[in-house]
Amino acid sequence: MGFEADDEILQDFLVEAGEILEQLSAQLVELESRPDDKELLNTIFRGFHTVKGGAGFLQLSALVDCCHVAENVFDTLRNGLRTVDADLMDCVLSTLDVVNDMFTAVSAGEALLAADSSLLARLHFYAQAMPASASERNAGDRVRAVIEPTAAGEDITDTEFERLLDAIAPVSSNTDIGPGVGSDLGAASDDISADEFEALLDQLHGKGKIGAPKDDTDPEAAPSTAPGDDISDDEFEALLDQLHGKGQFTKVDSPAPTPALAEQTPRPRPVEPVTSTPASPDKAKRPVEPVPPTAPTDQRPPKGPAKNSGSQQESTVRVDTQRLDDILNMVGELVLVRNRLVRLGAELDDETLQKAVGNLNVVTADLQASVMKTRMQPIKKVFGRFPRVVRDLARTLKKEVNLELVGEDTDLDKNLVDALADPLVHLVRNSVDHGVETPDIRAANGKPRMGRIVLAAQQEGDHILLTIMDDGGGMDPNTLRELAVTRKVMDRDAADRLSDKECFNLIFSPGFSTKEVISDVSGRGVGMDVVKTKIGQLNGTIDIESQLNIGTTISIKVPLTLAIMPTLMVVIEHQAFALPLASVSEIFHLDLTKTNVVDGQEVVVVRSKPIPLYYLKRWLIKDMAFDHQKMVAGHVVVVTVGSQNIGFVVDQLVGQEEVVIKPLGQMLQGTPGMAGATITGDGRIALILDIPSLLQAHTGQGR
Template identity: 45%
Template sequence: MSAVPDDIAADFIIEAQEILDRLGEQLVSLEQAPEDADQLNAVFRGFHTLKGGAGFLAIHAMVELCHAAEDTLGKARSGEITLLAQHFDAAQQSLDYLQSMLDAVSAGREPTHAPPALIAQFDAHGAPPVIATPVAAAAGGGDLISEDEFEHLLDALHGDAAPGAKALPASPSPAAASPAAPKAAAAAKPAAEVEHTVRVDTKRLDAIVNLIGELVLSRNRLKTLRTRLRDEELDRAVSTLDIATARLQSAVMRTRMQPVGKVFSRFPKVARDVARSLQKEVDLELIGAETELDRNLVEALADPLVHLVRNAIDHGVESPALREASGKPRSGHVRLSAQQEGDYVSIEVQDDGAGIDPERLREKAREKGLIDAEAAARLSTDECLHLIFLPGFSTKAEVTDISGRGVGMDVVQSRIRELSGTIQIQSELGRGSRFMIRVPLTLAILPTLLVQAGEHVYALPLARVVEVLHAPQTSLGWFDGRAVLDRRSHTLPLIDLRRWLGVEPSPAALLTVVLLQAGEARFGLVVDQVRGREEVVIKPLPRALRGLPGYAGATLIGDGRMALILDVDGLRASD
């Protein structure tokens, strides 16, 4: 690699990653419609731009591989060849190698060259194409670009360059010669319409978010003091501060938001690769890619979603022959969708495959000793479906490279819970399955319901609260040694928070019960008092409580006291 400024190299890494993410989706679309000239041009430009930037940085391995892809795509653009399955396979494999090369560059290592067989696969006749040897940052390097041209490349990647815009100088190969648009094309846009962006280190954004969190805590404290002091002037000042804090909080949070499309863009390639390895036919539909989430959540959701999509194709979608035999289209359908719902975002992975047999899950869990026969017999259909989240649970008869439903699904659920989210399942035999994830827009500030047990205050994630109700002690029943409440023809199990904490339960004649949602199940939490809703800033648990079930974090509330944030799933499981 050449000695170039660190900031230029860092910019290239960021932009190259965005190009790679887009190329996976673009290649799948082109394979489905090879006659689409616009998509072919977009894929060509992607490899061409990567080659230009890599050439400027003298990343020879990337230049070599991108040139091979670009050369074949250029011949397809000119009508010299028709793209074949081998070309698409080679292009998709090249993305994996380019990703490894980019990771090496990010880590300061010299990338490894792609196998010669892969480069040869790009040639329509099986013979390796003639590849120009990249020259280091010296005069006359055909694959290299100047620093000014590189800066223009980075500007273009932000969206200012339209399809067919100025192509950067590449190798002398005829396939790489693109028509250049006037340099002033972007400048022709009226100044008022030009969007200006500034790169900001994410650590700075995180620091600002932390400061906003402290401001929110101070605001909550002042609001509590306001009710005690009852001073009209103070009341107006606190109200003004409250409004300004809310606006500032919203503005800062928006700077951290990213569309889930940043993650969704990789799934067409994932679906294609998995389907081909299993000899299945699958159409992937993406909906709501523009839905925005906190960038930390977008990145954290990537692995769970990959697992769910792979499982939908592996265990959900049947083989083409089986689908035809059952009257279904040969090609299976998997839908990945996202939409905002208030302070939360719902993400769903749905397939039209064979569905999940709850009775088979019940039997498998019993056979593996994950649940005893008596408990298994009492499970409802929905509870049976959630057995796949038990550690070590699987219904798959043989192990393959593709994770089956149940293999690692406990990890998926744990990861979603770490994000203060929930995951639920719906399935119908012969019709398919649907996995529904719900996560907050941001993890920095959490809407909660404050409750009291004894002298201590606890916070419950508001997303898990269904309703608050009151019930006389005399209305309680008992089942399997635990208190239950008949609620709208359903038996609702109760957990007394004081008893769970190891404190003598309240002797009150009228119980205050917070109805909570845990997966498909609901239960009631008996508390002494409900204090109301409050936005809290999540802090790490005290060292003595780390690892204990039922606790998700800590926070400071308006009266200055520390309150523990309860983990609803852990609370129910540990009772």
């Protein structure tokens, strides 16, 4: 950074530019499917322009240069001088990656590295109008061949300028430059006359716009023109920039604009290219004019809707997330006090106290909901990256895939938004790689050549349901059974007993992959087990439905927030424990003398389906000798872990209670099966169980 910028200004730039760059990724992919959308082109143009303006104020020169050339590309596109194609989009998306890398470096306070010169050269090429004929394309090649060897920052020599005129002579001969000029430019001549130079300027700027009749007595003298008709230094620089590439002929020692005026400095508009069929008469004959300064425009009094937008901005305050976390912690303490008072109010037969506690309960619930909303973010912050992911991967795999996003405005806790990003990226990539077939295979199966992936989010009570659906080839449960046996995940008898749903869940086994060939995209069996573990850590569940040649749907269910959790309170040997309510499927009282033993595991049959039984007292109370055979009755809490139901035997059921999760102390951190602690309504400390981790620690099958 060129100077010590005010930290507040820098933070404002990081917030605003970060939001714009997130949107640009999705907008660019959308543009590829709607290349003629003028409003979308204007939006992308404004996005790069805004980032460039903020970077210019902070003297981030490398970022300014990159955004400026990208801005020129979209100025050319929105003026209809070039059309969108896949190669152009590859170049622009690569540029966005570079801009994002620079933005990350600015956020980390690191020095910026200039963009690769070959990338900028490609951008300069796409910023020029598309040649309308083969002769003009050949002329463009000749021009680039002349100017590319010139070192950056050097002035053009007389010899190079002569070669430049010779290179564009064939194009000039086909256009209306002036009497006799078209043929003379192509002739072997050592000098260019004043008439020829004027004719060239007329072609580039419009006839009669630059020069007036000249005095032919001194060809080397500056032409005599009417006031205001001389070509300025800026206009001549713009001409050279258009023909040679921006910055090639700018003197190294030219003064840089001051920080405060960086964005107000007039920039010359790119000179209209030489074409035999201009886009419009007005554009072809328009003189080069400096862009008006932006500051006066920004300082005008707002009119109409602008006033509303101004007042709306003033009513918005940016708050550090740490401050929100502190407020949420205090609300959590208030919730614990509320729970305690509710319990006391129920125990004491005092109507006045009960009314006061009831009012406190209502106010606390409203405050808790309001504070939770301040931490909520739309899940589109995660969804916004997927159009680019799908587009790039589909091009790599030579597939045609259309991604549909549903429910982008669904709100989710900020921590969950961040935590879900990686699992969702992996699942979407799997849908493109494993799910959607190649266009030829789809056509042979009677499907549209373009595959379809739907990524959706919706709120269900206090949970969020995320679904990833594709219309690909689906999964064959018999194939999965064979793979499980071949890769020694299980024996033949166990595989044959698996239901179709249990077969689908085999893909979450470590090292299990349906790919026969390992590639840089997939095939190593690493990833889906990590996804399942991550979702489990979020107290969520994941489920798979698939039909062969129809498609696959993966459903993920996670709580709205991780800070305050609804739980089922149970008691084991006078010690309270909390089970996440999201994992609890049912509760019943059991006569423990009517259980069965299958393969050495005690089970209970519920609706004709065996459920394994585990005694939490044996796992959690270590200082006592426990013989479960002496128990004749107990409460069974059935929990769901992945696709499997498991029964936990407990001594006593307390009931449902919202708890605030508190981290364990340093000595207890990392204890298997423990997610944290809380204070119950009666003032006792209760440990919150991490069910998958608990099963993994004691049976080896939780994850």
